[in-house]
Amino acid sequence: MIKHFELDEAFARRMDADDPLAHFRERFYVPGKTIYLDGNSLGLMCKDSETAVARVMEEWKTQAIGGWLEATPAWFYMAETLGAMAAKLVGAQDNEVVCSGTTTVNLHALVSTFYHPKGKRTKILADALNFPSDIYALKGQIKLKNLSVDDHLVLVPGKENNSQVLDEENIVERMTDEIAVALLPSVLYRSGQLLDMPYLTKKAHEKGIVIGFDCSHSVGAVPHRFDEWEVDFAFWCSYKYMNGGPGSPAFLYVNKKHFQKEPLLPGWFGYMKEKQFDMVLEFQHARSAGGWQISTPPVVSTAGVQGALNLLLEAGIEPIREKSIRMTEYFIYLVDHLLPADKYNITIGTPREPARRSGHVALEGDENIWRIYQALKADGIIPDFRPPNIIRFAPIALYNTYYDVWKTINRLKEIIDNKEYKDFPNDRAAIT
Numbered sequence: 001m002i003k004h005f006e007l008d009e010a011f012a013r014r015m016d017a018d019d020p021l022a023h024f025r026e027r028f029y030v031p032g033k034t035i036y037l038d039g040n041s042l043g044l045m046c047k048d049s050e051t052a053v054a055r056v057m058e059e060w061k062t063q064a065i066g067g068w069l070e071a072t073p074a075w076f077y078m079a080e081t082l083g084a085m086a087a088k089l090v091g092a093q094d095n096e097v098v099c100s101g102t103t104t105v106n107l108h109a110l111v112s113t114f115y116h117p118k119g120k121r122t123k124i125l126a127d128a129l130n131f132p133s134d135i136y137a138l139k140g141q142i143k144l145k146n147l148s149v150d151d152h153l154v155l156v157p158g159k160e161n162n163s164q165v166l167d168e169e170n171i172v173e174r175m176t177d178e179i180a181v182a183l184l185p186s187v188l189y190r191s192g193q194l195l196d197m198p199y200l201t202k203k204a205h206e207k208g209i210v211i212g213f214d215c216s217h218s219v220g221a222v223p224h225r226f227d228e229w230e231v232d233f234a235f236w237c238s239y240k241y242m243n244g245g246p247g248s249p250a251f252l253y254v255n256k257k258h259f260q261k262e263p264l265l266p267g268w269f270g271y272m273k274e275k276q277f278d279m280v281l282e283f284q285h286a287r288s289a290g291g292w293q294i295s296t297p298p299v300v301s302t303a304g305v306q307g308a309l310n311l312l313l314e315a316g317i318e319p320i321r322e323k324s325i326r327m328t329e330y331f332i333y334l335v336d337h338l339l340p341a342d343k344y345n346i347t348i349g350t351p352r353e354p355a356r357r358s359g360h361v362a363l364e365g366d367e368n369i370w371r372i373y374q375a376l377k378a379d380g381i382i383p384d385f386r387p388p389n390i391i392r393f394a395p396i397a398l399y400n401t402y403y404d405v406w407k408t409i410n411r412l413k414e415i416i417d418n419k420e421y422k423d424f425p426n427d428r429a430a431i432t
């Protein structure tokens, strides 16, 4: 890993010239003259996705109902086909992953199967820093069992007051014999901290707890080894680091040791494939991750995921991770040197050890941070803002350059030095 960086633009240009993944940028549409650093919220469209969606539109036009079996790949098997592709990104067997539903729906589908309060073991363990949708869903799951949320949802707090990082030991301490299921994010969406999934899984199993992960902020950026780690279940969206498209269908993973368990948010697409069209009223679920599907797959948007997934597999998750780390290291180096903490009210909220973070860097600021963010955007630099005071920057290995990173920090410095942010209002828009 390169630890040596330099401050001048020429260095950034040299890094780009030496970058083995640089040619993938041409396969993406980068809007206008922007520096797009929001791929952890919505990945950019790649030409491969565009082609795949156009293919399905053509199949729909020319084959209509026939497309379910005659399209290539057949729509009927598309969720499983994409699952087998994504399995390579997460260290799973082909039939342990399926492309289906949405992130939050998959959480419900999986937690419905794995959460059975019994005797003393009645609680769910989660964390107070998780994406709110996951917490809303877990509260709903507890209420469905007629239990009180206050007593049955254990939320691990941040490491210190207002901190956006978790201490794994605080999580393990709360893995008591009252916990039935633990559900944690692989990566905290604000700070970008990557939790130690193998360690947490091992500890959970030692205490007899089933454990699942929401990997929305890690798949496509970080390699996973779900089978080797013996994770029980996982799910993740496809529109962040996977570049599948806005609202594109999500993925779920079920460890094969659980294939016999009954999906308790069932639907007919989870039926044993070869018998689904027998249309009998007794549900027989597929003995694979496919059993946790609910409905007919959204074929057009699934095609978008297919194109993007092909490209990810072509580049390889290990080279992607390597470049991603190098870019975030470079980002942190520039912040340390150009925006030193003793002169600027900007701090790095992301863990500094590369192994403990995913693909973005969070900068925490003072009361001017929202206006600073707007000034960056007005300049065509697109990170995103998360309340109360965080700007997240995600340099994406497949389409960002080292120059993008260099330019961003240099502009950030000018915006602060020249007080350019004063031209922007303090009130906030709905989507940032």
Ligand SMILES: *Cc1c(COP(=O)(O)O)cnc(C)c1O
Residues within 6 Å of the ligand: 102, 103, 104, 105, 130, 131, 133, 134, 185, 189, 214, 216, 217, 237
């Ligand atoms: C992005 C994200 C979601 C989004 O949920 P949807 O159901 O896809 O809208 C949920 N949880 C986490 C942790 C996320 O990062």
